Amino acid sequence: MKKVIAADPGLRAARYPRGAMRGPVMKIEDIAVRYGDCWSIRSATITLEPGVIHAILGENGAGKSTLLKAAAGFAPRVAGTVKIEDGAAAIGMVHQHFMLVSAFSALENLVLGNEPTGSFGRLDLTKARREAEALMEKTGLRVNLDARTSDLAVGERQRLEILRVLYRGARAILLDEPTAVLSPLEAEELYTTLGALAEGGATIAVVTHRMDEVIRFAGHVTIMRRGRTVLSRPIAADERNHPKRLEDELTRAIMGGEPPHEASPPALAEDAEVALSIEDLVLVDAAGKRVLDGLRFAVKKGEIVGIAGIEGNGQRELVRAVAGLEPGVAGAIVLGGARLPAVRSTGDLRKRRRAVAVVHEDRHADGLMLDASVGDNLVLGELDQIDGPAAEAALIKHRIDRFGVNPPDPARRAGDLSGGNQQKVVVARALDRIEASPERALVVLGQPTRGVDVGAAATIHGAVVAAAEKGLAVLLVSADLGELKRLSHRILVIHRGRIVAELPPTAADDVIGRAMLGMEDA
Amino acid sequence: MNDKRARALLPIVLAIAGGILLFNLIAFAFGQAPASALRLAFEGTWGTPYGLGQVLFKATPLLFTGLAFEVALRAGLFNIGAEGQLGLASLVGALVASNLPASLPMPIALPIVLVTAAAVGALVAFIPAILRARRGVHEIITAIMVNRIVDAILPWTFSTVLGSSSLRTADIAPGAALPRLDRVIPSFAGSAASFAFPLAVATVFAAMALLGRSRPGREIRWVGLRPEACRAEGIDVERRMLLAMLLSGAIAALAVSSTALGYKGYYELGLGAGAGWSGIAVAMLGRGKAIGIVLAAIFLGTLEQAGLAVNARVPREAMNVLEATLIVLVAVASRVASQGARAAASADPEPEPPRDKPAPTPASEEARS
Structure with a gap:
């Protein structure tokens, strides 16, 4: 991986002589985003430069995806400024859930929304194919253009999404958890592709949950915690030689303190039946x-x-x-x-x-x-085994305490909890019940x-x-x-x-x- | 806080004011002095003890049918068959009541009639219920069809089976009749309000409490919220749906207490018709609360009675237009009001983003939020 990019535009121009592909510099300063009563981003500042892969890390609900959306102009910004060098047209976003029409061929999806047309608005698929072939040649991203999109593998569909963004002329690509659906090999392939695009001068930002990807591939990392950017710095090449140290630093920044100790499987008796x-x-x-x-x-x-x-x-x-x-x-x-x-x-x-x-x-x-209370969810399906409201309240309290459901309020609507706490409720119900069962x-x-x-x-x-x-x-x-x-x-x-x-x-x-x-x- | 609550109630006040304005316009269109028609409507409803009694009388069947719709709705089902359930139950209930010996005392006769009617209501509801639970046939379609079947059965029973040309049953046994409210509140004298009203209110509160606290009630609600999760955790979804629908039919059938038992003393074709449909509006306006259902039923009862009171001067059809418009207005307003109340309760007027710096907290606590 190349060294971190300098801010001087002249120097950048010298570095990417072809120029055409060079991505815009995106400066996001102190933005705040609110959905309803909930602050998704309280204060975020980040500068996305072309030339490296920017990784954005953080816990669920920390505001990572919202940060990308705000950069691309999809989020209701309350405060702060977003400066994009050549305007928003140069930005393309690849969403976590693909935005493809599954009944279309890959080629049709590729040009969707930006179709080359002949007279009377007829779709010019020959021209589309020519342009698509040229684009695939240039970027090294390959997709079978004639395949029905629903028949493509997940990795191929993702490449198709990226191609579509590039086809529209985007030079900045923002990807929201692109590797969540990929196998390790496909993920590696994706990062190789993104790395090549970045080398070519594109601006690349990736939201991810996976620390190892950041350490191996990212040239710049930004950590969000509770709606704030708490760390944003380049990763030097030699830091990759000590992955543990880097990982510890990033984990501390994500968690806002010491990481929890990792669980390990209990000893297993040789003669277990x-x-x-x-x-x-x-x-x-x-x-x-x-x-x-x-x-x-x-x-x-x-x-x-x-x-x-x-x-x-x-x-x-x-x-x-x-x-x-x-x-x-x-x-x-x-x-x-x-x-x-x-x-x-x-x-x-x-x-x-x-x-x-x-x-x-x-x-x-x-x-x-989602519309029932946390307490109701914690005892779903076992009312016949519970002896009266006092016992039920005690059981609910026990489960909330044991799994640290937060806020510890049994009357709270389950849909209002964060994803992690919702999952705690589901796991608490299953595990606590089975452990009590003879x-x-x-x-x-x-x-x-x-x-x-x-x-x-x-x-x-x-x-x-x-x-x-x-x-x-x-x-x-x-x-x-x-x-x-x-x-x-x-x-x-x-x-x-x-x-x-x-x-x-x-x-x-x-x-x-x-x-x-x-x-x-x- | 008080100020905020007042602001939240404002839409409802405005809706009612709009209704009064519309009423005046309608009255004016029919050549009446607006104020005088309004006075007439008021005197016919809340202005006099007799009018009030009539309002309660009109509200009583709506309490039952509104509750019936609500119970099914909890399980995620639309019981729009209350009309047919109530119709057949009224006929059978009145037939049973008219055949009871006159000497049978009320504590025995009345329960017999009510239980019979409830059973018939549940039976009529059973058809859409079982088709939905076992075969997945949508309950709205089947309930509409069952309503039409009952519509045909009722006159056929009168004319062919009973051989009665007056399309009414014989008078019910005195033990099965519900006494009028003027027995205890003399000023209601002349109005048709009977003890069916307190019975209805008590039923609403009891049923809503059971739905909220008892095991079957809570499971009915859970099934309505997410049947897949309930099935995965071993709740018998089909049985709970069936139970909710049967209960709904039985409750709708109890409306017979205010019509045949509390008012006419017999059942005739068309008695109590329409209550099944108005019950849907009651449940929707009541927003899942016992007190809401009671208030909504009284509101609709008031409108119905007001329509009768001005009938001589403004045609009833015009009043139906007003009634429908008001229901829509109040439905919209109460939604706006509750959203306003929620926003007033949760959000600070401060639009600035929170700029507070995060306090350094241990990871264990931070991770929980």
């Missing part, structure tokens, strides 16, 4: 696709088994099948030596819930009632810390480890390799509904990543 065994699980979805395709593995008592995989390879269905929410599943789920009967009624489901705790990956759809056997967690900040994640990790220490088998499905490696005794890699590899938690990221892509030599 098998608690859960999954045998030849098959599930065919409505379209006839085998989303679970002969899945088999076992989890011992007190063992934490991590499931790694690229999204959409059967993780969600696995969690739902074990939870008893997929009536069409074939194969056996054996718990404590006895095969679980199929769930045919709510009574069966309640029975299974006494042995198996489940955290679903989409907390807003399957886990929380038939407890298994905990299944789907993405327990997705979109959750460091502090809340530490709380949740601690609770997962505590559950394993109590002898529960834990099945942890996560897209976060760091989390899997830290918490698991073993990592199983799922690909197209099958387990394709079993790896130790010490396995290198790229080894796991290759297995996730289904490569044979993993």
Whole structure:
């Protein structure tokens, strides 16, 4: 990576002789952004220069995404100034959720909103293709232009988004959590591309949750905490040689103090007996696709088994099948030596819930009632086991205290909590209930810390480890390799509904990543 | 704070003032001196004890049907079948009441009639309820159809089954009749207000308390908020929906107490018709609170009675226009008012961004917020 850029425009011009691609300097000074009653950004100052990858880090709700949106002009700014060298037209944003029309071809999406037209407004796709080919040639970003967008892989769709932004003539690209949906290999590829664009003179800013990406690829880092930029400085090349030191500094800035200690899996007895065994699980979805395709593995008592995989390879269905929410599943789920009967009624489901705790990956759809109170959410589904309002209030208080739900107010609307605290509520309900159940056997967690900040994640990790220490088998499905490696005794890699590899938690990221892509030599 | 609350209530005051203005315009259009028509409307409602009694009488069925709609709404269902549920329940209830022995005392006769009516109301609601819970058929469609079926059943029963040309049942047994309120408040004399009104108010408060605190009530509400989460946690979503819909039908049916039992002493075709529809407006204006439902029912009762009071001089249809307009005005105003109240309660008038520097806090605490 090149050294940090100087502010002198003459020097920059000398550096990027081609000129055409040089991105604008964006100066954001002391801005404040408010949504309703809530200050998303209280005071943020940042200067984005062309030539390096700017990383913006921070906890959930710290204002990172809003900062990007404010820079691109999408956010309702209350105070402060945004100065963009050549005007806002030069900026393109790649959103966290792709803005692509899935029924269009890649080429149609690429030119969407900026289509070359012939007479009477007819779409000139020949010209569009010529321009797109030229653009792909210039940037090295490759997408199959004739493919239907819904058939493209996530990484390809992201490249398409970037190409579209470039096609519109943007020379500054702002990306909101671009790697959240990518496998490690795809993420690396993305950063290589972004690095090349930056070398070519574009202004690149990336919001991310992942510290390792910042340390490896970013030339400049900005940390936001509670709506403020608390640190904004270049990263020198030699700092990368001491990643731990840099990581500690950044973590302290993100957290505003010492980082919480990291959880590690409890010791596992050699002779621990098998608690859960999954045998030849098959599930065919409505379209006839085998989303679970002969899945088999076992989890011992007190063992934490991590499931790694690229999204959409059967993780969600696995969690739902074990939870008893997929009536069409074939194969056996054996718990404590006895095969679980199929769930045919709510009574069966309640029975299974006494042995198996489940955290679903989409907390807003399957886990929380956003319009109900925190207290109601904490006791959802177990009113029949609670003895009167006093006992209920005590149980709610216990769960709020144990998991540090903040604010600790049972009457608060769950939808008003931050994402991390919402997740604490879901996890608290599942784990605290199963630990009190005499038939407890298994905990299944789907993405327990997705979109959750460091502090809340530490709380949740601690609770997962505590559950394993109590002898529960834990099945942890996560897209976060760091989390899997830290918490698991073993990592199983799922690909197209099958387990394709079993790896130790010490396995290198790229080894796991290759297995996730289904490569044979993993 | 008081000032803010007053500001929040302003839209409602303005809406009512707008309604009065509109009333005057309508009266003027029909050649009446506006002030005199208004005086007539006031005297017919809140101005005299008799008028007040009539307002309460008109409000009573709306209390039941409003509560009925609210109960179903809690489970996320729209029970627009109250009209049919109330119609068939009134007929069956009155038939049972008219066949009870005259000597049966009220503590036995009245519960028999009310329970029968409630059961019939629940039965009528069962059709859309079970189709929704088991087969996912939308309850609005089925309820509309059931309403039409009941519409056909009622006259057919009178003319064919009962062979009555007057389209009314026989008089009910004295034990099944609800006494008029003028027994305890003599100045209500002549008005049709009966003990059905306090019964209705008590039912509203009791049902809303049960919905908020009892296990089935809370689970009904949770199912309405997010059925997927409830299903995943082992709540029987279908059963809770079914229960809410049956309760709704039963409550709507209780409106028979104010019409056949408390007023006419028999059921005739069309008695109490329309209450099922007005109940939707009551529930919407009541905003999920017991006191809100009571106030909304009395508000609509007032409008209905006012329409009758000026009927001789201003046609009833014009009053219906006024009524509908006022409901819309108040609905908009109460929403504006509650938003204003929320904004007044939470946001400081200070528009400046908070520039305070973050205090150094330990990571453990910082991380929680």
